[in-house]
Amino acid sequence: MAVEVKDTRFDEFLEFPCAFNFKVVGLAHDDLVPQVIATLQRHAEASDYSPSVKPSSKGTYHSVTVVVTVTSKAHIELLYTELGKLELVRYVM
Known part of the structure; x- marks a missing residue:
């Protein structure tokens, strides 16, 4: 079950977009x-997504890193929540 991400402090540390x-x-x-x-x-505008994928040492998991342009704290929280809902996903950092 995915946990809704909210009440973060991203807006205190980042300047948007x-x-x-x-x-x-x-x-x-x-x-x-x-x-x-x-x-x-679905949730972020971008023309090019270039994910970096690294397998775990045993090959059971993959780490996918993607850079996205975000527009607000709420936008980041939405993306964390939506990614966490994916069945294959275990963690979003």
Whole structure:
């Protein structure tokens, strides 16, 4: 079950709009990266998503890092929440 991310302090440390790194750790599955990118594209405007994917040492998990332009604290919180809802995802950092 995904936890809704809210009441963060991102607005105290960032000036919007800005580039923001999302690191998503999920099961090593062919659908992980496409699902992450599709979720980001639904909620963030960008013409180019260039994910960096690193497998875990045992190959069970993949870490997907993507840079997205965010427009507000609420936008970051929405993206964290939506990425966390994906079935293959275990952590969003």
